[in-house]
Amino acid sequence: MTELSVEATAIPGLLVVHLPVHQDSRGWFKESWQQAKMTALGLPDFRPVQQNVSYNATRGATRGIHAEPWDKFVSVSTGRAFGAWVDLRAGTSFGTSVHVELDPSIAVFVPRGVGNSYQTLEDDVAYSYLVNDHWRAGETYPALALDDATVAIPWPIPLADVGSSGISAKDLAQPSLAEVTPMAPRRPLVIGARGQLGRALLAQFPDALGVDLPGSGAEHVLDVTDAAAVAAWPWHEHDVVLNAAAYTAVDVAETPVGRPVAWAANAQAPATLARVADEHRLALVHFSSEYVFDGTREVHTEDEPLSPLGVYGQTKAAGDLAVTTARRHLVLRTSWLIGDGGNFVRTMARLADTGVSPAVVHDQVGRLTFTADLAAAAHHLLEVGAASGVYQVSNGGAPTSWAEVAEEVFVRRGRERSDVRRVSTQEYAAGKEMAPRPAHSVLDLSKLEATGHVMAPALERLDAYLAGLAGLAGSE
Template structure:
């Protein structure tokens, strides 16, 4: 084998998405050679484009004889493969669910080439020289519980053109008995965990993402985010995304001693635990936040870059949760306001009062826009599907801001009742007779939607969504 010294570091895409071949600079002379086999800073830059996949284990497979052939194994982790000495013919087959299932790529590797193999792509090779050492970094520790997907080396569908015929080489009995492509169950994507599955947003997320083996919808009774055992509660390396729709939402109760503790646990400590897990295992964290992180004193819509200025304990805990979520390398913080979905909420309450002949007093000095959970769920799906840049995104309904009183009157009008039955009152007057602590509310809850709209996130007019929602509620 003669190595070519001094080639630049560069990469080559293949027909299999995410499978990337890398030319490695090899430096040598008559004494031998040296190469940087994996150099995180260089290889994750745009010019090369390898993912920052976080390897945790390094393995070496040594092969004595020419023709040693290893089976097509798709593993539930990413791997970065190179040859330390010798030469191989490698074959990779996409065994992931999707349009490229069954796609094949082949290449020869010597110490001057490496290849990044994404999770679910079958990896196999045949040695072309004696004493070949095949090395690979992986981003999960091997576990007997890991689920592999296999393909028969001789499958006629993928028709790999092995340099040495398979009937002339050493193959294990296990590899000989792997299924043909028509019998292979494709490997699904990394798992998605949705917390707070019983809430309004949790139900909308279930409707948006559907029921699949790789999606888990967890209620608090099924997964306690405050438990010290959370880091070992799941095999977290199997997860690609956590959507945190859980949280403490009792705004006024948070002003009490007991409620304060619960709010900090639910909105901050739990987010810290999820952020640590997401960071450690390369998981994307989606966290849902609130307009209550602002004091409402600004006379224009709040942008994602405005400094947080919470008035209440609830707002303080949500602001803390935002800060913790943004420590995760891959994160989306969704700030929203005045949320309406499948469950008990302001719109349902007003519709019920209208039907029962009750004439309510409703606050008329707080401004904002309604946000419907179907749109929050769709926005989260869009961010994940498009791989949008990490960051904070305001997601609410669009259109002219309104007060709670305006919205209540709209509910009365749409449901066929006289909107004049709704009386507007100030926040102070509304809570004047309260016997328990009342949290201060932001008077301006209007969020700027420029970033969301630039990313193509759904922000339909809240007034149109309100009519659609009431049409369903009234059935």
């Protein structure tokens, strides 16, 4: 009896599994699929949803080569078969082939987009396969001629000898490799694509599809608070969802008008996405805020209990908790976001350019986060396969107050530091309807750094950001 083992092949992701078969005078027994043992040896936890069995009565039955848009785990329950696979995915391995003789002790994991085929080597062969998605009517996908000369699969029984009795008319009519349109990879989906962070994510993930709310002007629209719209979306086309959508009107969130909108966008929508992610085997990346904390600690860690002060923070905290129920998730908690759009730094630059001397609070302390750096951190965590969980992401360097940031902007725009008037939060809020703000927004970055990613200092990135801004006099 062989030991359970997993063997890589020339096709990336195509794995041959050697299965122990326990035999005695009565017959044999094997574990066709054993999640814990097999994933420990490197087999993907592909979460099958359906099992199919193809019974082949006579020797020489030949089926394939079809590249479905789902993963398969194939084996034979009785008899022997010659299995052949051809990579029909876009990329450098397109056209690569692998063949293996299948018996009850051999199984093969076939990734999405790899053409799967087999030929029975004896009568009464039961060919079994697990799949991790359901068949969808009307969908077409790549297929290849069994006798393609480029791939040249060495069928044990010549196809001419098999004839039409052993090969379907459909398989006899499949195209050559040169005529096959490769299967495109699943692509990331960026939700909230027209916002500051969404734009940075699309730049970082150039193959991604960006969506935003109806009426936003986006080419592709999706309202994730609309159950019908979410149900109708073709999630099988994606592998990662990056949720940059949020209701960020912190003060309006405290009002009867803003409160339900904030809860729908910041809590209900992430909960919906968490369910979608599990149903469709997606990685869910969700962006959160330091407003989930009350700001009483000078530095916040990922495991600090949530303690939001206002409605905005409460809704973001609820969204964080919902996202962590997804099997594969990353919650990226950030602070003081600066990107392509209206933001504090851009406003201060405009005020500096137009001769205004603003009053800015000096008792709220944190670090700026530039959207390009936040997007790069998200890409890094996905690339290295970081464990699911919460990761805090801001730019590095010494913490500053909002007033100090304003002063740094003013100096870089040729104004004096003293042109920024420092005031307390209480002074600034006098006579205004304002939501509470955390006094301390500094995020501990050690967990992110442990994955091999170090964020650039905030003031260093501020220089680069301001250098990219044209004069803002009269703008905004």
